[in-house]
Amino acid sequence: MTDIAANIPVVDFDPFSDAFLTDPYDYHRRMRDAGPVVHIPKYGILAVARHAEVHGVLNDWQTFISSAGVGLANFRTEKPFRPPSLILEADPPQHTRSRTVLGRILSPKTVQQIRAQFQEVAEALIDRLLEQGTIDGVKELGEAYPLKVFPDAVGLTEDGRENLLAYGDMVFNAFGPRNQLLINAAKRVEPLTDWIMTNCQRQNLRPGGFGDQIYQAVETGELTETEAPMLVRSFLSAGVDTTVNGIGNALWCLANHPDQWDKLHANPALARQAFEESLRFEAAVQTFFRTAGRDCELAGVPIRSDTKMLTFLASANRDPRQWQNPDVFDIERRATGHMTFGSGLHGCVGQVVARLEGELILSTLARRVRRIEPLGPPTRRLNNTLRALASLPLKLHAA
Amino acid sequence: MPEVHLIQPGGLRVTLDVPVGTSIMQAAVSAGVAGILAECGGSCMCATCHVYAEEAALARLPPVQPAEHEMLACTADERRPNSRLSCQVKMTDDLAGLSFTLPEIQ
Numbered sequence: 001m002t003d004i005a006a007n008i009p010v011v012d013f014d015p016f017s018d019a020f021l022t023d024p025y026d027y028h029r030r031m032r033d034a035g036p037v038v039h040i041p042k043y044g045i046l047a048v049a050r051h052a053e054v055h056g057v058l059n060d061w062q063t064f065i066s067s068a069g070v071g072l073a074n075f076r077t078e079k080p081f082r083p084p085s086l087i088l089e090a091d092p093p094q095h096t097r098s099r100t101v102l103g104r105i106l107s108p109k110t111v112q113q114i115r116a117q118f119q120e121v122a123e124a125l126i127d128r129l130l131e132q133g134t135i136d137g138v139k140e141l142g143e144a145y146p147l148k149v150f151p152d153a154v155g156l157t158e159d160g161r162e163n164l165l166a167y168g169d170m171v172f173n174a175f176g177p178r179n180q181l182l183i184n185a186a187k188r189v190e191p192l193t194d195w196i197m198t199n200c201q202r203q204n205l206r207p208g209g210f211g212d213q214i215y216q217a218v219e220t221g222e223l224t225e226t227e228a229p230m231l232v233r234s235f236l237s238a239g240v241d242t243t244v245n246g247i248g249n250a251l252w253c254l255a256n257h258p259d260q261w262d263k264l265h266a267n268p269a270l271a272r273q274a275f276e277e278s279l280r281f282e283a284a285v286q287t288f289f290r291t292a293g294r295d296c297e298l299a300g301v302p303i304r305s306d307t308k309m310l311t312f313l314a315s316a317n318r319d320p321r322q323w324q325n326p327d328v329f330d331i332e333r334r335a336t337g338h339m340t341f342g343s344g345l346h347g348c349v350g351q352v353v354a355r356l357e358g359e360l361i362l363s364t365l366a367r368r369v370r371r372i373e374p375l376g377p378p379t380r381r382l383n384n385t386l387r388a389l390a391s392l393p394l395k396l397h398a399a
Numbered sequence: 400m401p402e403v404h405l406i407q408p409g410g411l412r413v414t415l416d417v418p419v420g421t422s423i424m425q426a427a428v429s430a431g432v433a434g435i436l437a438e439c440g441g442s443c444m445c446a447t448c449h450v451y452a453e454e455a456a457l458a459r460l461p462p463v464q465p466a467e468h469e470m471l472a473c474t475a476d477e478r479r480p481n482s483r484l485s486c487q488v489k490m491t492d493d494l495a496g497l498s499f500t501l502p503e504i505q
């Protein structure tokens with residue numbers, strides 16, 4: 001823990017407490033109003049909650065490094081709980097190697113190729129749910145869809161895919177402190193670790209899938225034998241629980257804002273924009289850390305080397321310094337520039353695939369469903385990093 | 400503040416004042432220019448901020464980095480030798496007065 005300058009505004013709450021994670025928005029506002037950089041003594045960290053500084057930190061990768069971990073732990077002084085990710089928890093040149101390959105595999109070109117398949121699955125799933133009428137929007141749609149299409153595209157076996165949910169939940173909890181959420185998540189994952197590692201091996205991945213394409217990069221000399229399974233692991237940890245919540249949160253936003261649903265139903269071409277707005281409004285990924293790699297200054301505040309910096313992506317998304325009426329959910333808004341996928345060099349490498357999934361679910365619903373009726377309040381699944389729902393009871397009314 | 404011109408496919412010309420250090424994409428999005436989608440917000444990951452640079456600009460623009468090169472293979476409209484991603488072009492005084500043409504589709 002570094003010693004932090006005295007004159008930085010202090011916020012005395014715990015951003016990983018149940019109260020904060022359940023309803024973060026008022027805390028976000030208080031942090032933004034306290035100053036461009038705030039001090040959270042409980043963890044001996046600094047935090048940024050305004051759009052300008054969140055964007056600034058994420059785009060200055062030379063100063064605010066990722067290789068010391070993007071969670072609370074500082075890998076320069078503490079041992080990481082798993083071997084660090086070669087893309088998320090890396091700086092150039094390692095990051096560049098990984099990023100070049102993953103970026104190519106998950107490119108807009110790929111999206112054109114997988115689109116028809118992803119669309120077909122969305123339609124079949126939603127038709128089935130419409131017959132059923134009453135659904136759990138989280139389990140039966142938010143989870144079911146990404147758990148089918150993404151592992152299919154990666155080339156993963158059918159058996160045990162639900163393990164990816166527990167694995168993702170643990171990985172994203174592990175960016176926070178060692179609190180009860182993390183302890184419980186780690187316990188759930190322990191028996192699944194072998195399954196994860198086994199399924200990162202080439203012989204268990206369908207030839208031609210995203211996973212196999214990583215191994216092809218070993219053949220061309222772009223990656224090493226040891227890097228390949230590690231990068232497949234990145235698909236498995238980051239590719240499912242994020243979109244699960246992106247879709248779940250979008251459903252919740254639309255069920256909760258019938259006027260916005262009506263607009264989407266009247267014009268399904270708004271689906272992509274509507275998904276973007278729900279990413280801004282209810283950010284599936286709420287926070288990430290960086291570490292000051294050297295003594296520096298941000299918004300006039302001196303920052304010592306090795307200070308952990310918490311960036312509140314979800315707060316940047318609702319900063320009135322950046323957005324008009326930030327607390328209004330408006331699917332016709334241009335939500336570009338939200339921080340849910342991060343920004344800059346480390347911006348989510350799977351974002352075009354995530355957008356594809358969100359768009360297809362929303363456009364298919366928009367065409368087939370007249371009204372989404374919430375049947376009671378959702379239950380939350382608290383996670384140190386993700387904004388997640390455990391269940392969302394809905395009734396779908398056919399168009 | 401130095402200016403650049405964005406020319407819509409139909410010929411309509413928009414002139415933007417771009418602070419030095421701001422990307423052409425950011426300036427276009429802030430000004431609400433139609434035809435620059437910039438879905439990824441400048442992370443060089445969506446190829447929806449594609450522009451065609453004028454001949455005179457080519458030598459003055461920053462060189463295409465590998466990430467931009469890869470992403471330029473994914474543009475919706477035809478990739479030409481003067482294709483650039485506007486999120487990767489940061490304003491400098493040297494770029495003042497240059498024009499970029501927007502593609503038909505992003």
Ligand code: FES
Pocket residue numbers: 424437438439440441442443444445446447448470484485486487
């Ligand atoms: S804004 Fe996405 S590539 Fe430029």
